Amino acid sequence: MRIFKFKSELQVYLNQLREIQTIGFVPTMGSLHQGHVALIDSAKSYSDIVVCSIFVNPKQFDSSQDFDKYPRSLSQDISLLNNINCDILYCPDESDIYSSSERADEFDLNGLDRYMEGKYRKNHFQGVATVVKKLFQLVAPHFAFFGEKDLQQLQIIKHITRQLDSGIKIMGVPTVRDDSGLAISSRNKRLNALELEKAKLLYQSLLYIRKNFTKKTVILLKEEIELNFRKQSELKLEYLEIVDIQNLQPIDIFLEKDRNAVCIAASISGVRLIDNIIF
Numbered sequence: 001m002r003i004f005k006f007k008s009e010l011q012v013y014l015n016q017l018r019e020i021q022t023i024g025f026v027p028t029m030g031s032l033h034q035g036h037v038a039l040i041d042s043a044k045s046y047s048d049i050v051v052c053s054i055f056v057n058p059k060q061f062d063s064s065q066d067f068d069k070y071p072r073s074l075s076q077d078i079s080l081l082n083n084i085n086c087d088i089l090y091c092p093d094e095s096d097i098y099s100s101s102e103r104a105d106e107f108d109l110n111g112l113d114r115y116m117e118g119k120y121r122k123n124h125f126q127g128v129a130t131v132v133k134k135l136f137q138l139v140a141p142h143f144a145f146f147g148e149k150d151l152q153q154l155q156i157i158k159h160i161t162r163q164l165d166s167g168i169k170i171m172g173v174p175t176v177r178d179d180s181g182l183a184i185s186s187r188n189k190r191l192n193a194l195e196l197e198k199a200k201l202l203y204q205s206l207l208y209i210r211k212n213f214t215k216k217t218v219i220l221l222k223e224e225i226e227l228n229f230r231k232q233s234e235l236k237l238e239y240l241e242i243v244d245i246q247n248l249q250p251i252d253i254f255l256e257k258d259r260n261a262v263c264i265a266a267s268i269s270g271v272r273l274i275d276n277i278i279f
């Protein structure tokens, strides 16, 4: 695998390849796990060359404490990427991405950031969109791969890619789960066995709603899940939203098949987990 720390060198290298080969791009913040591996595998199946980036983007964190606490494991990540035959890694320092006083851009996100992560993490998606735009301009891939686990992020990236008119095809990759159904995340490592057991309630709640959406109302299903969470003192439900997948606005009545998404965020012992399913 070729490793680049500087965009100038990466650009020269990619420009030689671009003429004859298709490029698939997988942006990450590192601390790689099986979810990221699924994105790289998917990128390999669509493109000749796979570029992965690892950059913990300060502009998408609401506090510098959170940013500092974010897990970093570059040498382990490099071994993993080598093992799965990733072709190129771009792992810049902040100064290669942002100038010293640079602020996040202001994108028109058309209300896609009004609820859920956008509501609870102010300016998060402006920060995500800012870095993704820069990375897209640099790598100029044919395809870019994002996890459905971060559904709101995926829809926002699709939206800004249309706005930028870059021709990049955005590919959503299904959520990778562990045997218990818990969506894999680098944060899961911070949970002990009992907490992992409790965390199953997130996915179970999503499955319950999917199973019952033709029999019960949106309001009733939300109430049932909220009640289940109130009975579990260790788990704190942050939000449970049932939304139209196209505009990410909450709905009162279920839509036709594959237009509904239920999104959940909850914390357990201070570890924040998110998940969703589409039905």
Ligand code: AMP
Pocket: 027, 028, 029, 030, 034, 035, 036, 038, 039, 145, 146, 147, 148, 149, 150, 173, 174, 175, 176, 177, 183, 184, 185
């Ligand atoms: P991150 O490094 O957390 O910014 O994530 C990088 C990419 O990996 C994003 O597109 C995420 O949606 C995706 N991702 C993270 N966890 C999973 C998972 N369990 N399954 C599928 N994709 C994932």
